Amino acid sequence: MTIPAPLDEVLGELPLVAARLTAPRRVRVDARPENLPALLELLKGRLGFFHLSAISCVDWLEEGQFELVYHVWSDKLKLLLSAHVRIPREPGEYVSIYDLHEPAGFFERDIHEMFGVVFDGALSLDRFILTSWDGPPPMRKDFDARKYAEETFSTVNYHPDWLKDIEAAGGGLEE
C-alpha cells in the first residue's frame, strides 16, 4: 500500500512535509507550523478533504512542545490524513483554521480550555465546559488531577471490621 498519487503530488508541492501511510486509509503527515494552513487549504481544494474530523492536542512536557493534530477525511480518496505540527509550549500560540473548516470552532475552544493554547482568529475562546474552574488548564501534564481531587474533595474513610482483622494479623492496604 502506498500513498495515492494525487496526494503524493500535492504534498510534494509544499516544502519539508514528511508523509507516510500508517494503516489502511490512514496517512500521517508531519508539517511545519507555518505550512499547515496552506496544506489544509490545498487538501480541501484539490483532493476533497472537506471533513475535519477532529483537532487533537498532545502535551509533550519533556520536550516543551504541544503537538496539534488535524484529522481530515477525504470522501474522494477515502483516506484520513492526520497532519501533525509541533508548537512550543511557551507561549502556546497558533493560528486558527475556523475560516477553512467550521468544526474547528469547537475543537479550538476545547483545546484552549484544556491546554491553554491560544488560537489567533478562533470563533471564540471563552469557557464552554470549565466555566466554574479557576485552576490551571487541567489536561496539561504538570497538573496532578489526583492530588487536586484529594485536596478539594473529601471521601469516606472506610475502615470496616474485616479490614481491622486483617491489619491485626499483620496485613493491610498498600498505599
Add this chain to the structure above:
Amino acid sequence: MSDLKQIPAIPDPDAIEPSDVYDLYFGPNHPGIEGNYSIRVRLSGDRIIEAVADGGYLHRGFEKIMEERLWMQNIALVPRICVPDPVPMEETYARSVEMIGGLTPPERAQWIRVLMLETSRICAHLFTFGGNAATVGLYTNMFWGVTMRDLFLDIFEEITGARIYHIYITPGGVRRDLPDGVLDRLEALLDELERRMPQFEDLFFNNAVVINRASGTGSMSAEQALAWGATGPNLRACGVASDIRRDDPYLVYPQLDFDIVTEEGGDALARMMVRKGEVVQSVRILRQVIPRLRELKGPVRCPLPNPLAWDLPAGEAYARTESSKGELAFYTVSSGGPRPYRVHVRGASSMHAVQVLEHLLTGARIEDVAQIMFSLDACPPEVDR
C-alpha cells in the same frame, strides 16, 4: 396544512426594539433538553434570534483520568462517555489500542462485536424514537420504545452481565463467548420487533400532528450539513450517503449486505425516518450475523499478556466508528508504557449539540427547540466527556 409552514424570514437583530427581546435559559433542569445541558436563547416574540449552547454539566475529566489507568482498566471507564449508546465507545477504544499494538481480534470475536454494535444501535434508536415523540406531546411512543429496548437489554445482560455498561469488548477480542441459546432468543426478539414495526410506524409517522410539527423543523441543506460538520443520521437525512461502515470499514462490515438509508429534506421528520430505516437495516445485518455465529467456531480473544503488566509499543492510532449518533473517533497516543499517554475522544455530538444546534435554532420558534435537539440526537455526555 402547508400554510402553517410559511414562517417569515429571520428578523434582523438590529431592527428589533430592545423591549421586544427576552433572554431565556433552557435547562439544565428541563425535560425538553436531552440530558443535562443548557441553551440560552434570545427571543423576539416566540422566534429565536440567537442561541448559545452551554455545556460542561457532565464534565468528569475523562481524558485526564484515562491517562492514569492501565490500558485494560480504561474499558471500564469508556462506555460511560456516551450513555444511551455505550457499545461503540468500547469498540472504538479497543480498536485504537489494537491498531497501536498490532493486534487482530479473532474472527468470531469480530462477528460478536458486530452483533453488539448493531443491537446497541437498535436500542439507541428505539430510545430516541420515544424521546423525539415526547417533544411533540406523543408520550405513548416513549413507553413502547423504552419497553422494546428493555427486552434487548435483557439480551445484553445475558451476554455480558450488565444492562447498560457492558465492559465486554476489550482490546484483543471480547471477554467471553456467547452463552447457549442467546442467538435463538435474539432471533425471536428480532421477529417480535419486525412484527411491531408497522405499529410503531403507524403511531409515529402516520400521525398528522407529528408530520406537521416535524416537517420543515430544523431543516438544513446538504452543503450546510457538510460545512457544519454534521455526521451520521443527521447528514444522511440531507441526502448525503456517507457512512463509516462503508467508507472506512472496520470489523467484518465489508462482508455484510446492507443499504445506507438516506432521505431528502434534512428536517426533523427526515432524520427520524433515517433512524427508522437504520433500525430496519440493523435487523437485516443481525439476521446475517446470527447464522454466521452459529456455524463459526473459534477463540474470542487473541492471546494477551497479563493486563496488569502490559506495555504497548509507542505509537498512535485514530479509530473511527459509525455510532448511532454519527462519527465517533478515538485518537490514542502511546509513549510505550502500561498507560495511555493521551486519549482524545471525538463524539458525534461535539458538532451536533453545539454548532449545528446553534445554527438550527436561529430562526426557529421556541416550541421547536426540544424537537430540534432531540431530532439531532445530541448526547451531552459526549460533548463534555
Add this chain to the structure above:
Amino acid sequence: MTDKPLKANERPPAGAEEAAGPAARDAAGPGQACPAPSPQERGVWRKIMDRFADHCRARSLFVLHYCTGCGAIELPPTITSRFDMERVGITPMVTPRQADILLITGYLSIKTLKRVILSYEQMPAPKYVLGFGSCTINGGMYWNSYATVKRLDQYIPTDLFIAGCMPRPEAVQQVLLQLIEDIDSGRANAWRDYYRNYDFYLGNQQALFGPKWNTPTDVIGEAEHYGLAGEGTYGPHTKLLAESGGTPMELARAERPARAITGRRKP
C-alpha cells in the same frame, strides 16, 4: 486559585440534633407559624395529623425530572411500562416547587452541583434526596477526577443511597419502596438536617464554590420558621454568608461564557 476556606470539618455528632429541639424553638423567637417538632415531643393530635399526612404523602411522590448524570438512563425503564413506578404514585415533575424527591442520578460535576443545590433549596419541605449510584456514595468510577464531587451527603442531606453502577430498575424500585415505607413511618427526616446543620453544609459548599456563595433561598429564615434552627445552624460560614455581597445571579453572570448573546459572526 482564589483563596478558598479549607474543607469543612465532620458534621456535629448526632446527639446534638435531637437535643437542640425544644431549646432551639424557644430561642428562635417569634414567627413560629409552622414549627416542626421532633417526633418525641409531638402532642397526640399532632401525631395523628402527621401520621395521616405521611400516609398520604408517601403514596403520591413527585420526582424532580432533572437528569443530573449517567444514571438517568435507567429512569425511563423504571417509570414506563415494564417496571412502572407510576402505579405506586411516583411520577416525574418538572418544577422543583412541586417536587418531593430529588433523585441525584450519578456523579455530580461542580457546575451541576450548584444547580442541584439551588433546586434543592427551591423544593418545599418535606423533601427527600436519593443518591443514585456509587458516585454519590464515595466518588465511584471517578474517584480521582478533578471535576466531580465525591460525597453527596456533604452538600445536601441524603435519605437513602442506591448502590450500583448503574443500579438496575429493580434496585431503584426497592429503594423507592423503602423510601415510601420510611415516609409512612415518619423516619425520612433528613431534610430537617439541612436546617439543623446548615453551617456544616454551607461550609462545604463555600469550600467548593468560594466564600461568596449565596442562594436566593433564605435557609436560616426557613429554619427559624420551622423551629429547627439550633447550634448547628449558625456558625462561621453563615457569618461569611451574611457578609458576602454576591448573589447567585451575579455569580452566574460572572461565570457564564462571555460569548454571550451579542452579534454572531455571520456564516
